[in-house]
Amino acid sequence: MMKKLFWLVLSTVILTGQSVFAQETNSETQSSQREDSLLQVVNELSGRVKKTEDAARNERIWKKRAKYFNIGYITNQTLTDKVDAEAEWKSDFGVSLAFGKTYYLHKKPLLNMIKFGIDATWFDISYAKYSEPDAYANDGAYTRAYGDYGGYDYDDEEDIDLGIHQIDASMHVGPSITVNPIGDLKVAAYFHYVPTYSMLVIDDSFGHGYVSNFAFGASVAYKAISFGIEHRWAKKATYNGLSFDDEGIDYEDPAFDDVIQSDKWKMKSKSFRIFLSFRY
Structure with a gap:
């Protein structure tokens, strides 16, 4: 009886640890994905701003003159x-x-x-x-x-x-x-x-x-x-x-x-x- 109780407690501890580890890993993955997505948005916005600035400069310097x-x-x-x-x-x-x-x-x-x-x-x-x-x-x-x-x-x-x-x-x-x-x-x-x-x-x-x-x-x-x-x-x-x-x-x-x-x-x-x- 004591042996069964021991293995039950040990199994519970192991499963709980695995669940906690999985949750932490999943949280880190989601955080990394959010950072990558945010970086992509920033890069896209920067590219659009640069294209707009280049177009405005080309219009001002070359086409209008x-x-x-x-x-x-x-x-x-x-x-x-x-x-x-x-x-x-x-x-x-x-x-x-x-x-x-x-x-x-x-x-x-x-x-x-x-x-x-x-x-x-x-x-x-x-x-x-x-x-x-x-x-x-x-x-x-x-x-x-x-x-x-x-x-x-x-x-x-x-x-x-x-x-x-x-x-x-x-x-x-x-x-x-x-x-x-x-x-x-x-x-x-x-x-x-x-x-x-x-x-x-x-x-x-x-x-x-x-x-x-x-x-x-x-x-x-x-x-x-x-x-x-x-x-x-x-x-x-x-x-x-x-x-x-x-x-x-x-x-x-x-x-x-x-x-x-x-x-x-x-x-x-x-x-x-x-x-x-x-x-x-």
Whole structure:
């Protein structure tokens, strides 16, 4: 009888211990599962917050700042006659206006800060006023600009003098790279092909023609405001020139060909400009 009682008590103690151990193990497992579930929720929320922040940053930095409107000042522009190399005009001043858009080639910035794009300037117009060239031929006659002034004193003639002016209307297209190192700060560099329709007034002569210009530049932008510099050049430009020649007029039987003379002007040009840009 005592032996049976002993084994009954021992069995009860063992079963009770196993039950307690099982309950503790189950409690620890449930606690671990709750922690894992909570960690998963936190990670999901963090991922969603990061995606939202990245989307907002991409919208603010890249999408909202792709278009631009530039106001430029031409600090130095030269125009050189390739036939008469002594005739070189230097600008007194010049201004320009341009607007366009940068089309980025990929959605996500490389290294989270670099984007390559194609710049398309839809319209660019510039105006420059020049001074008379300080150049004379070896015989002391004034160099061609445009019209042959050799043989008489140019200063004593009362010819038409409209001054020297240049108006260019152009478009731009070319690659660019933009770096966003921190915050709303962006630094960009570009190279553009600039097809241009150019018009020149030189005293009593008018010339016009197509010019293939090229340009490279750089800018620094903070939010909507940008400041930049640009160098532009054309190695060869041919203008269809027209000039007024009152000496050839036959007043008894005037003819258009006697008054208006046509010519081909071969030029090269270069300019340096600074610009203030508004990006939107």
